[in-house]
Amino acid sequence: MINRKTSCWLVLVWLLSSCAVERDNLAERPNLYRAESALEIPRIDPRAESAAPRLLYVTDRAAMPGKQGAAAYGNDRSDSMALGRAQIAFGDASWDVLERCTLEVECPDIRLNVQEATELLRFSNVPLPVRQQGDEIVFREPELEQYRRQGSAFKAMVGQEIRRTGNDRVLIFVHGVNYSFENSMTTLANIWHFLGRDVTPVAYSWPAGNGGILGYFSDRESGEFSVYHLKETLKLLADVPEVSEIDIVAHSRGTALTAMALREMVIEHRAAGRHPRREMKTRVLVFAAADLDTGVVRMRLAAERVEEAFEQMNFYVNPRDGALRLSSLLTKAPRFGALDPMDISREQLRSLQRDRLVYFIQVENAGNRPGHAYFRENPAVMSDIVLALGEGNRPGSARRPLERDSDGLWRIHSNYPGPRLVPPEFEPASR
16 A cells, blocks of 8 residues: 555656656746837847758757667766757748747747757767876876867857857756756757847757656756766866857756766866856856756855856745655755745845846746746746846846745746736645
8 A cells, every 4th residue: 555655756757757848839928029019129130040850959868769870869877978950940930920929929839849950069978988097097098188189179069059159148948857858959949049149059959858657756866977978078078269158957856966966066166266257158047947956056055165267156046846845855854946935044145145146036927837847838937038148237226126025935927028917926826
């Protein structure tokens, strides 16, 4: 017989699986694009006007046979990472139709899909072989040299893409559990599209999507497995001369591997006497529905001053996030993405906040689905992400008119960035 605790864990697994994209459709138009918004909307560069654009990806998913020689990836792990390019079809629409659906009318039936993926470069397996040299352990020269050549090829390919598009700012998306490779690409395509297509988009697709009732736990372990390759990706991108800045959007459990990678990189740069942000070229960080222990964030991110690597860090929280609230109940530790001032002391909350660097944004209405994927499904949240990433606008500014409450949390209402239509106490509850 299944006891109560076991039942709760099964519900938790089901809820956390809602990280997955149910339908790879064009997201609902952000409020920013609607008539009631007085803010200027992003203008798409004519060079990016395509209903079937090509986006870059980096993955350490194991390759599998694809159709007609195209690259394909499942949920198994690979000891090597690959750089590739995927063509994303925005339905069967022409660019004129897609533009109208973006700016004027709602078109819920435009389905996004990966038409074709092409692997451009595959690195050697890691860890590289080593040898002992006195008291040191060093990499063997032939294998190290080969890995360095692969890194140079990676940087050359990214640089070529930037020169082709003229977009020297890179946007990286790191997905959560139960995402397929295709889900990671189409979610990035949505963010990139509504951002105005004026950045070079890169999906970091790690080996998630393990099925079965215990798939969530398999995905968690795969996230930790993938930290090294994410660090390598960030280091290589920062070393591309054509790259000016790097923005990062991470969702759910993807925030955990992103946080681990960033922490280790910040410590490494600081120990070498280098300024983290200048070396990493990082600018804006977005964490949505972070599946992280709040106490661990305080001890391993705030204590290590990871914010030094960014111009601003934006953490979207939903205290009614069903998946994260149940996780908090079972682990007896508040989850960062469900942060509620009632759950932690004022002193602990202040220790997480950094003036004009770290912002907590509470979503008042996460939408009709389980409130865990609101970062792409909620038109108010998508609007704020666009405003943060596009120009680096800070909360409370004229170009990002969020409201601040007495606890220092910024609030985002249903009609944002338009005027609030109902008082906060009558705002529909987040789900």
